[in-house]
Amino acid sequence: MAKDLTTRKENYSQWYNNLVVKADLAEQSAVRGCMVIKPYGYAIWEFMQDALDKMFKATGHVNAYFPLFIPKSFFGREADHVEGFAKECAVVTHHRLMNDPNGGGVVVDPDAKLEEELIVRPTSETIIWDTYRNWIKSYRDLPILCNQWANVVRWEMRTRLFLRTAEFLWQEGHTAHADREEAVAEARRMLDVYTEFAEKWLAIPVYRGVKSANERFAGALDTYCIEALMQDGKALQAGTSHFLGQNFAKAFDVKFLNKENKLEHVWATSWGVSTRLMGALIMSHSDDDGLVLPPKIAPIQVVIVPIYKNDEERTITCQRGAELKQQLEAAGLRVKLDDRDNQKPGYKFHEWELKGVPVRLVIGPRDVKEGTVEVARRDLMSKEVMAYEGLVAKVTELMQAIQDNIYQKALNFRNDNTFEVDTWDAFKEQIEKGGIVHAFWDGTTETELKIKEETKATLRFIPLDVKEENGTDVYSGKPAKMRVYFAKAY
């Protein structure tokens, strides 16, 4: 176990907070609820951004940027939307500071009050749809497939590093379409993109589904989601894609002339993932020794640690290490040679394990003489001695093997912790223990809320293409047509 890292069993939430800070991913800032993302954590986010951005572009999307500030009046236009976000908005009321004439330091200049307050965006539907009105006149202007990488602010009561911060980074796609079918297809397509990203890159298996009316995004007709299961048995919503219908087009008067020369409202989607994925990544794979990063998004994929007793040995092992680094980099790997002279090998081993580097190569004088290298895997915490010859190919293969193993392990955990239950007692008992529960639901919000009240479990999603079958609701005992998934969630 890593020094000073709380174990998961001891206190899962403390383990998480501890790990985020110790692995140098992020730390609390001077501003309540806002974090500083440190270089190592930000590097992971950049790999996420890079992969997602490529996938967005491959599916025909382009990037744009819209303002941070939104006129207050915009929020009133869509009733559900304002209700959903009103309680967590940061509001700008003034535009100038001054020195307090009474010597109280810098104060807000009361003469600099804004005519209309500005809301720091909690999400950008309103400002974007106000803009789209000017962009869209004809069916020939559609579809619009825009994404933006941005920060947003939601004034949360209680925050946690990456999982829920007052300010967070995300991408938000906002698309406009000529008809309903195309918009629904777009929302579904982006759910596919998120699924692929979560599973192939982050090695996080996800369930795909649609939210109940109660859990739907404010202003959406349908909210599709990917849900992941964390190691403590709680679910985490990892991404959402919304079919917005014509709600925003109506609220912002966005119409187009169709082929029949008739004026119609535009159909919309929006979809996003955030730095919350960092939290999902950490909680899916990491252990009591620290982070476990899937090779595809690990800022450092291979770390090389030289072992030596004197200057001469230091020279030859570092030389061999540098040579190996060059070869690995030529093969496209991200490599760090840890030639610091002020730390002993043991210290370095623990540090890189804490930071989740997938593979560690150790080169001592013995290895140089015998043409070998010690190869250690972070995911298995195993090590073996391999020949220096042909090592590049072996390490390259290891990357995929580790990526697959991490995914498989998470998938097994997820499957082992998804339970089908048919009685209310079994439901309560299982929710208490943790995991995802698959049970019959009568389809009413009333039942959903009662279940939440009594067990704190929420209806996470209704599976896509859910099969209709007859059963009885696990709570109400009323006839039910389908099984859905419940869990306690982040």
Add this chain to the structure above:
RNA sequence: CGGGAUGUAGCGCAGCCCGGUAGCGCGCUUCGUUCGGGACGAAGAGGCCGCAAGUUCGAAUCUUGUCAUCCCGACCA
């Protein structure tokens, strides 16, 4: 917004009950010895004790106020 807790060196903490001018561990700096799983020795640097009043000859310590943060809930990506 309810409940709990904490503010003393970069980090983690002790000292407070019983007032007398601040200490420990880690880290940091320099030198030497070390180096195949978190090294050791020696010598150093670093703090108006969250802030503001009050009591007192004297406050990290007592009183009052205030600010902030963290944790657990309710709400949310």
